[in-house]
Amino acid sequence: MGRAPCCDKSNVKRGPWSPEEDGKLKEYIEKCGTGGNWISLPQKAGLKRCGKSCRLRWLNYLRPNIKHGEFTDEEDNIICTLFATIGSRWSIIAAQLPGRTDNDIKNYWNTKLKKKLMMSMAPPPPSSHSHHFPSYHHHQTSHLQSYNTTTTTTTPSPFIKSLTSSGFDMISPLLQSNLMGTTTTNSSLFQALQEDGNNNPFLSNKHYNNNNNNNNSNLLVFGSGSHEAAAASCSSNSDGSFGGQQLSYGGYQTVATTTQLMPDPHHHHHHQNLEEQVKQLIVMPSTSCDDIISSSSNNKKKNCSGEYPDINNTLLISSVVDDNKAVQEKLMYYYY
DNA sequence: AAGCGTCCCAACCGCTTATGA
DNA sequence: CTCATAAGCGGTTGGGACGCT
Structure with missing residues (x-):
């Protein structure tokens, strides 16, 4: 026996929200608030939607001061730093970025930022004689060497530079692999x-x-x-x-x-x-x-x-x- | 213009956590 | 303490937009 559905799926509208629905939800919440009960809200607001759907629509799109559009470099840095530190705790990360929602940040990370970061961290071409900036591939074959943080001689990419200026003196191989991880495990x-x-x-x-x-x-x-x-x-x-x-x-x-x-x-x-x-x-x-x-x-x-x-x-x-x-x-x- | 592949993101699903009886 | 219910959360996905051939 499966989990009981949160609402009667046959009686609720699903899929994209229309401007009319947005208007009804916005108007109702601005006038009456959520009342601490999302389940009963759609009926009161005259919407044929599941409460969860209303909550999501409000939190991710309709509520005031939501910021849409391009992420700034500073936001990138914060996301990367926090992801490296706490992993995919999107709501916590979102709390550090006023106006951004966890969904937004999650999407941004999965579609753009992760790629951007991996590009920045791509190992140097084999011909390079000075890859002192340690790469993930490098450390796989060089165990038990000590890591000397004072010998970086290559010039990190601008993106890495911006990362390091936001708190990391050095992107360690460990941190790199952490950042590059796409795992769904906790860490x-x-x-x-x-x-x-x-x-x-x-x-x-x-x-x-x-x-x-x-x-x-x-x-x-x-x-x-x-x-x-x-x-x-x-x-x-x-x-x-x-x-x-x-x-x-x-x-x-x-x-x-x-x-x-x-x-x-x-x-x-x-x-x-x-x-x-x-x-x-x-x-x-x-x-x-x-x-x-x-x-x-x-x-x-x-x-x-x-x-x-x-x-x-x-x-x-x-x-x-x-x-x-x-x-x-x-x-x-x-x-x- | 048509067909196809990729990208993107809003929305959904279902698990976890919080809360209250 | 247990149970029921709702909110919170993060992973996943459907389908529209876009770009390329």
Whole structure:
């Protein structure tokens, strides 16, 4: 048995809205408001439409101050930056762009901006002798090299320049793959890492799977500053520090602090230790810590699923926010 | 002009979340 | 706490617009 329909489909008009319908809806809402009930609104407004359809029409087209037309470079930057950070959370992204709707931004991303960005990030032609600006293809074949953020000698495209001026000092390969991800999973970063994990001794799926068959997998909370503090506050210890403490959540344990495990990128022997110690890697934004805190304090199993998919069976990577630059830089040392 | 392919976006679908009884 | 209902949300798609041959 399927889901009950939200309205009687046989009695409602579907498809494009006519100017008359737009007028009726607009007039009614401006006069009476939505009344907090979209379901009953169409009848009151004299429309043969489903409430959902009315809501969508109003929110995406009719309500005041909707901005239509070309996106500015600044808007492009905001969308790209936020997409790289939080993924396809269109409503959150839209909240940062006054007058733009989530639907609009989603369409714009899918039809134009994604292509624009990929063009900008296309790897340089093979003849190039100076592709120090790291490309996605490049990092696939150069694992365990350290990533030196000071050696960029090529000139990024204007679009990349505008991106970097909006907050990223450097578009990392990791971020590139995140931006280029078209996945529908919760985190394109996660997918990018998974894909590359096949060739990465640290993130190799094989290694990971072999070591992930018990409930006490070691867990590295990979973050900095407030992340660790927040994570530490989840533990039973109360001194606020995170170093060497054990974080108990869902049967996982923290085995070391980020800083303890953060190797000097020029000394690769640290990777051996990491492989031995860390069976799971979490890149954790502060919000996920909040989730865990609220989850534990509320004694709810929610909500490491959804936004933070299935903590029990997979490498858990969520988008990197807040002090993301530091985290990404650190992560990249492993990633290579 | 006709035919075809691609692009674009408004609208839909159905899942998740919030809310209230 | 459970359940029902509505709103919110993001992925998908139908079909019109447009460009090319």
